[in-house]
Amino acid sequence: MLDRLRGDVPAKRHNARTIAALTGNPGCSRRAVLDAAGVDKPKLAEHIGFPMGFGQSRFALARGNGFEAMLKADGCLLLLSVLSGVLGIDPGDAGYDDLGADDDATLAARHERTRQLLTAPPSGHGAAQPSPSGGEAAAARAALIDHPLLTLDVAGRTVFLEPDLIAFQARGRLHVVEIKSFAIVDDQADSAKVSAAAVQAAVYVLALRRLLAELGHDPALVSHDVVLVCPRDFSLTPQAVVIDVRKQLATLKRQLTRLASVSELAAGLPAGTSFDVALPPAELVASLRRVEARYAPECLSACELAVFCRHESAGSTAALGRPVRDALGGVETVAEALELAAGTRTPTEEQVEAAALLQAAARLRAEIG
Known part of the structure; x- marks a missing residue:
């Protein structure tokens, strides 16, 4: 049913940003249905005459991609040195697993590989090593997992999520690491951007905890302290800060439970409802109006259809x-x-x-x- 709503075009995948926006406005059935169906909302908004103007410029995207590539070069050598200051990771004693670039064709394989890496201890973890007294001691070693793939149930649908990194701290604690391109200037960053990053990181923490529980491990092994790595001042010198996302986690879990089942919402739509961008704009607008929206001014910074919904709610x-x-x-x-x-x-x-x-x-x- 949901695939039929989208038409004959590839589905747009959920990510932490869309989940954060969806849970920020759980009463909006329109967004829930469109996201679950994988509808390309920017293209839909443009086709019906209400294009959205927010988003990163190509220059900001290029800067962000360059910053991340610099951190992950040479087996994440620079990133490990930055993380050593906040997580106590010894760069010379850390394993590194790169599960490959984001590709829809490899989702299942990357998710299975992530499960395998989390089922087994990180490289060297738990291995018996000589202690100074000559006895045996369990020595937990640090490790990084790059391009891991997690899943989370959102409104009755399983979605794939890709945090930047999962870091095993010494003694097996896991931390989500997020790399962002906005700057930390004089130890201060844009509060709105930090808040958005914290919510997105909380999505990854929740997904990782649920995966550990599924694998029979203690979900509390995933720390509520996430690491945010940003450029310092006006350079590309990285700076790592730790953010406590317990508040965001509590809100996220509460909002996810409030989201109605998307399948039930879709089943209740009138026959002929479709969001196929190949249809005439008038038909698409008619279909959109069959799904209840819950517009608020905050939507303008989070949803690609906000301009249309604002016009509709005038x-x-x-x-x-x-x-x-x-x-x-x-x-x-x-x-x-x-x-x-x-x-x-x-x-x-x-x-x-x-x-x-x-x-x-x-x-x-x-x-x-």
């Missing part, structure tokens, strides 16, 4: 933001709100509280004005 209280929508529960439109504030509309039972709030605000405005 005149609604929801378009003014979640705080307004929550405060005016039961009042769907701005016109209703103005009439209730002026006392020219009799509120329904569910609008009584909101009407009192609006009328109080109107009186206060009149006194000030």
Whole structure:
């Protein structure tokens, strides 16, 4: 059913960024269905006349790719030296496994290889080595897994996820390592970018913990402390910082449980609903309007269809933001709100509280004005 909604085009895969955006607005059935069906939302938005303007420039992408390539050159030698300061990894004693570049054709193989590496200890881990006293001691060695592939169940669908790296700290603790191209200047970084990176890293931590549980290991072996590696100041010199993502993990788990099953949503759509970008724009718009959206201004920085949804929700209280929508529960439109504030509309039972709030605000405005 979901594949049919997309049409005869390859599916766009979920990633940590899309999951973070989806869980940030779990009431949006439209995004849940489109993402689960693998619809190319940027192309869809452009085709219906509402292109989205956000995203990294090609220069920022090139800088980010160059920074990551520099860190991972020569078996991650530079990255290991950076991680040694925050994880205690000895660069000379660390194993390194590269599972290969991202490719849809190798998803199953890379996921299975990731499972194998996590089932067995990292290179040298648990091996008996002589202690200074001549006895035997279990010496845990560090290791890095590059291009690992994890899975996570999102709204009834299994999605593949690829963190930048998984690092085994000494004694077998696992840390998610994220490489970002935004700079840390004077030990400060853009708070919005750090917050977004933390949520994305939390997605990987959750997926990794669930994989360990599936393999019969203690999920707590995956640390809630993730490592963010960014350029320092205005150079490409790397700097590693540790971020605690326990808050993001709690929010993520709560929101994932609230997401309705996408299969149930798709099954309830009217016949003829399709998001095939080969269709005329009018048909696509009609199909989009059959799936409930939950627009908020925050969507403009997270969803490629936000411009269309904003246009569609013009005149609604929801378009003014979640705080307004929550405060005016039961009042769907701005016109209703103005009439209730002026006392020219009799509120329904569910609008009584909101009407009192609006009328109080109107009186206060009149006194000030």
